[in-house]
Amino acid sequence: MGGREDLRRENLAQTHGERDKGRTTFSRGKKGVWKRWAFVGVLLYFLVSGLRQEVRLWVLRGQAENYRKQVESLRQESTELQQKIQLLMSDAYVEKMARERLGLIKPGETPYYPK
Numbered sequence: 230m231g232g233r234e235d236l237r238r239e240n241l242a243q244t245h246g247e248r249d250k251g252r253t254t255f256s257r258g259k260k261g262v263w264k265r266w267a268f269v270g271v272l273l274y275f276l277v278s279g280l281r282q283e284v285r286l287w288v289l290r291g292q293a294e295n296y297r298k299q300v301e302s303l304r305q306e307s308t309e310l311q312q313k314i315q316l317l318m319s320d321a322y323v324e325k326m327a328r329e330r331l332g333l334i335k336p337g338e339t340p341y342y343p344k
Contacts (some may be wrong), residue, residue, distance in 0.1 A: 316322055327333040334340050 332340075
């Protein structure tokens with residue numbers, strides 16, 4: 230019986246060996262563990278790099294939005310200042326300031342000073 234058992238074990242080993250030939254399996258030795266850790270390390274590196282890029286992109290989008298708001302505010306201020314310049318340069322405003330602040334009058338007018 231001993232011979233039959235040995236023959237059966239050899240036969241099983243051969244069929245399992247042939248069946249597993251096409252498969253790739255991770256080695257359970259030191260090299261396999263090293264490969265797994267290397268793969269995990271590379272994967273973590275790319276995950277962390279991607280996460281850092283996402284955070285940086287999020288910060289830059291926030292800054293861009295702040296700059297857009299500043300530009301809009303400055304455009305509005307510029308428009309208001311242009312309107313003020315137009316008012317200050319108008320003949321009616323210049324005449325009004327000349328009369329009120331400098332006390333100037335047009336030729337032929339009689340000045341009136343309230344008491």
